[in-house]
Amino acid sequence: MLLFENVTKKYGDTLVLDNVDLEVGPGEFIFLTGPSGAGKTTLLRLILKDEEADSGKILIDSQDISKVRKSDLYKIRRKVGFVFQDFRLLHTKNSFDNVAISFEIKGKDKKQIEDLVPKALAAVGLESKQKNFPWQLSGGEKQRLAIARALALDPKIIVADEPTGNLDGATSWEIISLLNDINKKEGTTILVATHNSDVINNLKKRVIHIEQGRIAK
Amino acid sequence: MMRALSVAKDNIQLQSILTFVSILTNTLAFFLLSCFLAFALLSNFLLSFLESRAQITVYFQDSATEENILEVKQELMGLQQVTDVRYTSKEEALNIFLDMFKSEPLLTDDVDAGVLPASLDIWVKDIAQLEEISGFLKQKEGIEEIVYFEDALKTFKKWSVGIKYVGATLVGLMLLESFLVILIVCGVSIRDMGEEIRIMRLLGATNGYIQSPFFVQSFIIAFLSSLFSVVLFMSVIPFAEPFIRQSFSEVPIPTVSFLGIGILFAVQLGINLILSFTGTFVAVKKYLNF
Secondary structure, eight states: OEEEEEEEEEETTEEEEEEEEEEEOTTOEEEEEOOTTSSHHHHHHHHTTSSOOSEEEEEETTEEGGGSOGGGHHHHHTTEEEEETTOOOOTTSOHHHHHHHHHHHTTOOHHHHHHHHHHHHHHTTOGGGTTOOGGGSOHHHHHHHHHHHHHHTOOSEEEEESTTTTSOHHHHHHHHHHHHHHHHHHOOEEEEEOOOHHHHHHHTOEEEEEETTEEOO | OHHHHHHHHHHHHHTHHHHHHHHHHHHHHHHHHHHHHHHHHHHHHHHHHHHHSOSEEEEEOTTOOHHHHHHHHHHHHTSTTEEEEEEEOHHHHHHHHHHHTTTOHHHHTTOOGGGSOOEEEEEESOGGGHHHHHHHHHTSTTEEEEEEOHHHHHHHHHHHHHHHHHHHHHHHHHHHHHHHHHHHHHHHHHHHTHHHHHHHHHTTOOHHHHHHHHHHHHHHHHHHHHHHHHHHHHHHHHHHHHHHHHHTTTSOOOOOOHHHHHHHHHHHHHHHHHHHHHHHHHHHHHHHOO
């Protein structure tokens, strides 16, 4: 599903990822751990092609994403859903519209969107918050909304960068459980970068530890 | 398309003052363009009208016989520079005079053919040759007066060309300003939507999906400003037309038709859409890094 081959990334003179090799199979749930600045976020951004690797190959679904032209980038992005610590929601749009945008991007028409959005919101327990704006939602709800938006793309992979970073313990567990359910029910491959050792220990999933740009275990 | 229209509407509402300024600037630029086009058409019409009239009129003394006059006419017809010569006898001159002043009997009561001179109206290929023809006529006997309006035509042409150049420069500058305003409006909209655009890109939105609202926004501005400028131009016509007709009372200036206004609107809209498309395209390239 996802393959990193000798991937190196530098920011100026700073080496952020150093010859990283990584293979993730379809339907896997993986935790990426490591200290701040270890390269977790960069690795996830490379998957989204939000950053370009300096060398090496990244394959998603057997497709080398370094060879994808800028104008075809959307094809890769539709395979990869994202969830960030700061939610990245559209603050001027309500929950319905925040999810609707993913369906719109996929080319669904208005009628289909009206049918699909409530279902997507219901899947993350936000059916009653359709008209609420992000600022009217709690941290956990915001993150669930971001997950619903990612799911609307029907992605093969979901990358989550510190999705519980702004949440309390119970809510963090709720979000990780939700991602785990999606992984089990939909078979979506999930990569979660986190510092939260409680959720890592409780879920017993594959853990990849990164230190100084290298995969340590 | 509906989404692009909805986002464009939101952008226009968000930047209402900037949008107003851009519509106003475009309206004024295109109003100026309309005035310039109207002036160009009017001056071309006046020039061709003046050039179509007799360019030299030669009045003969009473002593000159019809035979002498027709002899001069024959000689003139033999010249390469001359395109046409028409003879007006004393009697014909009287008829023209009586017809011209038929509503003023005081002027026509005591007039007879004897007081009006016979004349030749001469047309030449180029007004630059008027002086030459005039020199030729001065050598002939029985000539009372030679009237030609070379200087008036030349001056009119010079002014008309000068005003056209100034007008074209001014219109060019205004259109450049319109282009820059569109670019700024579009740039501000893109900056305002910066985070939203970044999220849409991460969600896999195509370039067309992201940029289409900006093109729609510019096209709305283009359409409205073209419409307003034509409305403004039409509202000026009732005031300007009588003044122009009075100033050129002898010239049968055609009236402004609805078809003409329609063509003007179409031309303006076409230019405005090209400007808007280019401005938006540059803004999208610059600010969206496509």
